Amino acid sequence: MPQLQSHTIRYANPILPGFYPDPSIVRAEDYFYLVCSSFEYFPGVPIFRSRDLIHWEQIGNVLDRISQLDLTDQKNSDGIYAPALRYHEGTFYMITTAVRGIGNFYVTATNPAGPWSDPIRIPYGGIDPSLFFDDDGKVYVTAQQGADYNSHAIQYEIDITTGEALSEPQVVWHGDGGPWTEGPHLYKINGLYYMMSASGGTAKEHREIIGRSDRPYGPFERYPDPILTHRHLNHPIQYLGHADLVEDHHGEWWAVFLGVRLTKDRYSVLGRETFLAPVVWNDGWPHIDNNEGTVSLDMAVQRLPLTAPSTPENHAAIVLGRDDFNEELGPQWLFVRNPSDRACSLTEKPGFLTLYGEETGLGEVGQITFVGRRQQHLHASFTACMSFIPVSDGEEAGLCIRRDEDAHYELGVRRSGGRNVIFARLTVRRESLIVYENETKAEQLLLHIESTEKEYKLACSEDGQNWLSLGSGSARAISPEDFVHKMCFTGAVVGLYATGNGQASKTPARFDWFEYEI
Structure with missing residues (x-):
């Protein structure tokens, strides 16, 4: 055979x-599989597969029922931390x-x-x-302990x-003397055991050690x-660490790890993302990138x-275009904590996503x-077609860009003082401000959020031709770096929502379609 x-x-x-964030990877026969953290979102632990390590397809979510993952009353950035796939x-x-939940556990599947x-x-x-599964049949758990x-x-x-x-x-393993020795993995490679972990915390001092x-x-x-870090570099990718190693079909090694793409103003709206790099071995030690760029x-x-x-040059894991809600929701869609049975339906009115x-x-x-779904581009636009005529004060529904409870922007329709109004609201550091409000008789609206590196612009239209600007909010305020009291581990998520603001809503909000464009 030719070489x-x-x-x-x-x-x-x-x-x-x-x-x-927090990627973990394994090779099984013809595919590589990869999982990531999901925190307060449900279903938990998105899982992807790839033949070439570059183009990834989401094939599901590992924790997709409440018997596996009960997120009741979980605060932002609690829930599922750092999965490892083997x-x-x-x-x-x-x-x-499951932080603030059942603690450490594993699940299995064929x-x-x-x-x-x-x-x-x-x-x-x-x-x-x-x-870690050793050659002699023993199975080890390696875990972080202490703070x-x-x-x-x-x-x-x-x-x-x-x-x-x-x-x-x-x-x-005590790490390298820095804080937060985390994400430990044990490997056996060429007869030696390797202990690899992150150190320094998941910000500018983040690094991988072995x-x-x-x-x-x-x-x-x-x-x-460190075998991986950019902490001393002025580089567009920062916070590198929390890595996992995998051997490909030719015996060559690769690493997946988290990092952030900081803007010029040093924040990262999208949060911590998954990166890939080759591993180079020298004198029995693996090297990825120690401040080399x-x-x-x-x-x-x-x-x-x-x-x-x-596959196309575009990332297979990015699902762009319009979702007409004619079939079940794809695996990229997620909920904040476990949804109630009444909250979401694709069958109540076929071809529509109905929210209560x-x-x-x-x-x-x-x-x-x-x-x-996760925002995956700094420059993007999100549009939804909504039919919603609330009848009780407090009922509202619309389109939202969310970081967590403390930071989110939304626009939509709500019932207030016995009238229906189009509104836009900005919540920054727990403080909410209505930036637009005007009475409406419209039965259907197009809701639109445009994202740039600097801001989110909110707009709506009754006919798809004439657009009304409702205001804008800074992108920095949605970034994980702008947290108030509790560190934020997630990134921007754009979504469709409904609330009764104090009581369960009886009026359905029906969404005909949602579109993600870049």
Whole structure:
């Protein structure tokens, strides 16, 4: 057979643009599979597949029923942290933490598109658990424990069928002396055990570090420098870290990891995204990019080809264009916490997404009627066609760009003082301001949000030709960096919503279509 020749592989970073942090990856037969954190959003843990590591297709969400993930009363940036995906003898394993929920657990599936099992709980660890299957049949959990400068990694053996601990947890990794030793992964490569983790916190000091040993519990000899960071560079990609390694079909290694694309004003509306880079081995140590700038937005890598190009140049994980709501919602759609049974319907009026507002508003923690998707481009526009004639004061529905309870912009129709009004509202750092309000008799409206690096512009139209500007809000205020008291781990999500503002709404809001354009 003729030997394959290396050639230049070109691709764009991030490979998953938008709020897709904490990636974990595995290769299983002909495909690579990847999962990310989802925090307070449901369904949890989006899962993707790819043949070439570059073009990704979302095939589902791992945690798609309340028996797996109960997010009742979960605050923003709580919920599902840092999943790790592993594959062993025909079974997929996803292990993660439900913060303020059931803690650490894993689920299993033979088909990564689902269904996945109900949670199998494990007893020890703070956050970011990972699984490692050793050659001798032993299975280890490695997890973060402690906080700030006291954080470290613990490890113990489990019965993989029950989650029962078979050994007491041992402290195996203290990191590099920096705060927040997180996302630990144990690997066995060429006969050596490698312990890899993030350090420095998920901001400008973020970095990936590694150690090695001839035993799974160490002690681990730490490589003196980070193997991945941009903390000393003035570079368009920052906060690199929380990595996972994967070997391709040719025995070459790659890393996926999170990073952010900061604007010129040093904020990141889209949040932490998933990036890809080759791993280079030198003297038994893996290297990715230690302040060299080789992880870039436009990558050119000399590697053997994985597959012939079979997908468009555009990211397969980006679903653009119009959703006419003629079929079930695609896997890119998500809810804030678990939706109620009455909140959302595609069958009540076929061809429409029908929403009924709960008593909870967008600025409150609770069961919210909100159906959205991640914003994946700084420059984009979002348009929805809505029919909504509220009859009770407090009922409202519309289009929203959301970071969390503390930061969101929305426009739509609401009932106030016995009349129906078109309105626009900006919520910044928990303070809400109505920037437009005017009575309407319209039965149908087009609602529009345009996103730029600097701002979000809100507009509406009754005929699709004549547009009325309703105001604008700064993009910085929606960025994760602009949090008030609690650090924000998510990114911008655009969605359709309804609320009764204190009581359940009886009036349906019907959306004929939603369109995402760049």
